[in-house]
Amino acid sequence: MIEIDNISKKYGTFQVLRDCSTSVAKGEVVVICGPSGSGKSTLIQCVNGLEPVQQGRITVDGMNVTDKKTNLTQLRARIGMVFQHFELYPHMNVLENLCLAQEKVLNRTRSEAVAKAEALIERVGLSDHIHKHPGQLSGGQQQRVAIARSLAMDPIAMLFDEPTSALDPEMINEVLDVMVQLATDGMTMMVVTHEMGFARKVADRVVFMDEGRIVEDRKTEDFFSDPESPRLRDFLSKILQY
C-alpha cells in the first residue's frame, strides 16, 4: 500500500532524512518511534506530499507521490491524516468540520455528508457534541473529532503524526481506544508515537529512527524482546524504565 524507497531530505544544510526505506502493507499497522528530531514526523508528512523529498520515491496505492506530475490534491483526498495539534477548524462546529471536504472534494450532497458525519461522530462517542465548536471541547475530544474528520473521506490509509503528544495524560487513552478500534477493523495505519503500549498492542511492525535514518524496522515482538542496535536498546531502556 505505502512504499517508501530510499528517500532523503534536507532543510538547508540540515539532513532530516537519509536513505529511508520501509513499507506498509494493506491492513498493516506500523508504528514509528525515535527521539525528537529523528525525522519521524517529516517522514510521515512526506507520505502524503505535505513535505517534498529531494531524493527517492514514495508510492501510495500505486500512485507516485514524489513524481511532480502526480495530482497531490487527489491523492491526499484518499489518505487520512491526524495531527499533533488536532487542527480542527475553529470557526466551524464539529459537524461542519466533518462535512467541508466531503462536500467540496467528494461532491457528496449535504444529506449524505451529514449522515456520514453523524455516524462517525457516534463511533468516536461524541454525538452530544456535534453542534459545538472545537474550542468548547477538551483536547481528547478534539482529537477524536479530528480522527472522525479524516475517516469521513473513506481513506485507504491513515497517517497519525504524534496524535497524543499534545494531550493531558488522562485524555490519551480515549484517543488510543479509537485508534485501537480502527486498527482492529483492518485500517492501514502509519503512526508516529511514543506510546509503546499502543505499539505492543496493535502494531505489526515498529520502526525506530535516529538522526534521519531508519535504524531498525522489526516485527513488534522482536522489536521489544530483541533490539539489535545499541541505540535502540538505549532508547527502550529510557522510555520503558517506568
Added chain:
Amino acid sequence: MSGFDFSVIVSALPFLWEGLQLSFLLTILAIIGGLGFGVLLALARMSGFRLLSLVAATYVNLIRSVPLILVIFWFYFLVPLVLGRPVGGFYSALIAFVMFEAAYYSEIMRAGIKSVAKGQVQAGKSTGLGYWRIQRHIVLPQAFRNMIPVLVTQAIILFQDTSLVFVVSLRDFMTASSIVARTEGRLVEMYLFAAVVYFVICFAGSLTVRRLQSKVAT
C-alpha cells in the same frame, strides 16, 4: 454667543446631506473594492511565484509611499489616458481610493492571514482541498475575524480622507460645508458643525471597533 447664527445650518441641511451621501457612497464602494483587490494583492504577495509577489510588493510599497491626494490626481489624469475618454471626477476618485485602500488592506490582510496557524492549511490539504478552497473556507474566515478591528479603523480613516475629493471638484460633505461657509459668510459655525458631524460618525466607528475587539478576544 452674539454674532453667531446657527440657523444657516438648518437651511443648508439638504445641500450638506447630499455631500454626506457622496462621502458615504465613496467610503462604502472604496471599502468593497479595496477589500476585493486587497485580498488578491495579499495572496499574490504571499504566493510562491516570485514574480507575482514582487509585483504585488512593489505596488504596495509604491502606493504607500505617496500621499493620497497625489494618487487622486494621478488617476484623475491617468484614467482618461488609459481608457481614451474622460470618466468624470467620481469614478476617477473612486478608482484612486480603491487602488490606495487596497494597498493598506492587503498589508492588514497579510498580517491576518499569517496569524492563522500553518497547521490549518496542512489539515485542509490533507483532506484533499485545493489552494483556493483552503483560502476561501479555512484561512480567510479566520483571518478576517482577527483583522476586523483594524479594518474598521482603516475604514474610519478612509471616511475622513474622502474630504480630499475637492481636488477633483467633487462635492463631499467637507466641500459642501466649505461652500456654505464661504457663501453665507458663516465660517466658524459651519466648520464647528462639520467637526461635530465627523466626530459623531467616527467616534461611533471607534466604539464599534472596541466592541469588536472584545468580541474577537473571546
